[in-house]
Amino acid sequence: MVSVILLLPLLGALLVAFCRSEERVKWIALFTTGLTFLLSLYILFNYDISKGGFQFIDYGSWLPSFSIRYKVGVDGLSLIMLIMTTLISFIAVPSAWKYIDRKKKLFYGLLLLLETAMIGVFVSLDLLLFYIFWEAMLIPMSLIIGVWGGERRIYSALKFFIYTFAGSIFLLVGMIVLVIVYGSVTGNFTFDLLQLSQFKLPLELQKWLFWAFFIAFAVKVPIFPFHTWLPDAHVEAPTPGSVILAGVLLKMGTYGFLRFSLPFFPDAYKLYAPVVFVLGVVAIIYTALVALVQEDVKKIVAYSSVSHMGFVMIGLFSLNVQGIEGAIFQMLNHGLVSAALFFIVGAIYERLHTRSVERMGGLASFAPKLATLAMLFTMASVGLPGTSSFIGEFLTILGGYRAAHWVGYLMALGVIFGAAYMLYMYRNVFFLEPKVLSFKDLDAREFLALGFLALLVIWWGFNPEFILKFVHGYTASLLGGV
């Protein structure tokens, strides 16, 4: 079943390739992503929570001489990431609907390829398979930035590619070392995630490998000070690119920490947690302040992502139930909220052809639907109770507080700064005297896509257990091993 979900977008990409009409590809993409989303829901409802662990496992022989196997499956964590990925991809299509006005075939083909790669990252149970998807995802993404991006698209696409690729090299080396050490000790060379995670490495080696993995994941998250590619990439990326970048790609780094760093190197993970606390707190406060003075709305949302990912990082390293569950929930929540915010920014850009707050203003006078939804997502970003962000923030702060009181206090300071930059942005865009003569409100397509996300944000804000029940077992076994 997981393989079907994994391959479906690929199939869609093939269809797109053979489709003659430039218009019809949109519908193919919408249909494929929609079907993928539905299928992932099927897995969600058929995952046996009481049993836990990895389910829906598919595997086959691939490179037997190197014991590399094709092996995919989902546990609670993967499942949540899978739902998020298919959902955001499904939302990305309507966000591209009008924005992408040339080379549509290529675009939707790449988008579907990207979806397959992203799903692959979250469901791979083989280290090498994971690495292949991890890198494969870079190609369609940098092409999307490089072809449909803004003025400095080439610079940003290259920066994105090289920066994350350079980080990933450490991951590859680390993986190979891990496999060789495992093989030389047990006599069994394997890239199987489950077997490797049972193995206890000596602390000295854990330290080295921890940092190798850390660099790759930290660049992807991105965690301060490895974050500077993100604003550049976001600013230049087309709307659907930003939606996916913020919605899904950033979570790959944090997923990596949970899936690899913590089970493989638990002692080093614990040892270096304070370093991450410091980096996380700096990310929360420092980037919030940077966001405050930006004039490009996309930069504001991009920096806000770095700030929010700081909460996730601290939650992950707090090593207690609330922190980790909060971090997982915050990953999902940030996926929804930041995707929605980029969608909104894109909708404005389509109409005004500017991203500068200086040239916006008063849009609430023209567009009640847009203004209302934007307010809702602004408040979600601020972490108002009743939205899913509150759950994520509250739990991660609680987790940080349990790990060390000062961490909790400094994280909570973020609620002030977060409110400041979001509200100033909202004021400059939607309030004040209008600087434009007319502005069209959201059309049905945009309203449905954003409305759907808004319903999820509120629903999961009141019923986070719907998501968290899938990760209770996962978290318990994870923490049991530490």
Next chain:
Amino acid sequence: MGVGFLIAVLPLVSFLLAGLGVLFRWQSFKNRSHYFGLVTVGTSLLLSFYVLFKVMKGAVLTEEWFNWVISGGLSASFGAYIDSLTAVMLVVVCFVSFFVHMYSIGYMHDDPGYDRFFAYLGLFTFSMLVLVLSPNFLQLFFGWEAVGLSSYLLIGFWFKRKRAADAAIKAFIMNRVGDFLFIMGLIAIFWVFGSLDFQRVFSQVGTVSAATLSLIGFLLLGGAVGKSAQFPLHTWLPDAMEGPTPISALIHAATMVAAGVFMVARCAPIFDGGYILPVVGVIGVITAFGAATIGLTQFDIKRILAYSTLSQLGYMFAALGVGAYVYAMFHLFTHAFFKALLFLGSGNVIHAMNGEQDIRRMGGLYKYMKVTATCFIVGTLALVGIPPFAGFFSKDKIISATFANGHLIFWFFLVVGALLTALYMGRLVFTVFFGEERFDVREMRHLHESPAVMTVPLVVLSVPSVLAGFLGGWFEEFLKTSVPNHVRELPHSMELFLIALTVSLALLGLFVAAVIYYWRKISPDVFTENPVLRPVYLLLYNKYYFDEIYNLIFVRGLGFGLGRVYAFFDRYVIDGIVNSVAYLTSWCGEVLRLTQTGVVNNYVAYFGIGLITVILLLLIV
């Protein structure tokens, strides 16, 4: 589900219906949006009376709506816990909200955002009701933040005006500063007690050290100080005047600022267990006295009322600070009626003056708008504390309680504050409603009494403003079933002396105000132009420069200032390093490329050098 659920959710229905109209521009909804509000809040009001009578018979109603599980052990039920404290708040909130709804039909009549206004009103009422009904800290925080959101939306209602948009942001962010502490309070409570349920937390208070309780109390107090606009987070409230006047009535009387006082009263066991109560008192006294002094010098009719709210909230905090929780709530109760009355009255004045808010351009309005003026004067007498008006009873109880509990410094400043209250309110009434007419002749055309829909609420609110004080005995007994009240008994003669002192000071204040502003025997310039007093006057007129100082330190300094520095650092240092690494790599490539000449002779030379090096190495090793 139950009555409590209906009470809270009905205004939400109004919000949703009116909101749908706004979203999809349904004209038929727009013209009817006030009905949604009137019907739903009216029903809530009736139901809350019903609940009040039930609770008066000694019942405590509890309801569970749904379970809000956050994670594992961290869960709380959305529901209702209605004891006497909540029952009273329900009535106050619904009562004021209902008449604000009614009043707004007239006040907002021509506003293009008519339906949006009623939608926000519904949201505001809903939020506050959820807040007062909460059986646990989590729901309290939900209501707390929802109130903040609603007030943000309403203060910025006329969002095209920069001042309104900025005031909204200011209110939200200053509240967030308090919320930062409040969230940490919740987390500390969960950490210490393992629960967020009021009853479970309060029943375990005895097992926790006083130092821990003080910390929790401090954190909760932070939230209350933000929400109730106490020193040093008070500056948002006067700016909140940028919202439409009915909203000021709602914010100042029942919904927003009351939340802080309510929360402290609700958490009395925590505050009683720690050492933080004196801090509450000091904050209250500073606010009560400081705001009153500022009120003396302002010219904007709504601003004067805003500082009077700050000042009265200060009295409530002072009462909380000496442990007289019930008296704080009683003052909140009476204050809700007369402050709503005063704000709605000022709305009529502004309406009649065609938007003018400067009291220097008013005067002699009494003869043009007798109903409004009479009601306004009733409200003023209640606020000043003249017997038998409501404010006299509640304020006097607070002042006596500070004396009885031995906080003589508090007592002194509160008594002087009462004098100042009489002074600035007398100044306001005499300048606006009496004396010469200082407005433009052109404005005369607008000058008229407001329509019935705007005067009836005033008349209705006047009734409790006069009579609510007589409920004092009942109120005290009733609230003591849920809130403690630690006040020592005073000898009867002493109490009478204190009352006489306070009342005569209030009368003196009114008299001095009359001398200056009615009979005009002394010109106010004596105080403002006097070289000795002028610096003091300027200090007060500029509100002790809080706005300027905060703006400099926090907005321009730590906010945008540091933000710019960081943005520069981010762009040129961090990203600079990243790019330098890239350039360095490509430079190495460029340099090494020079070796790739394509000339065979060079390659043979490299080969030779390499060979010699290897041989040399082998020989050495």
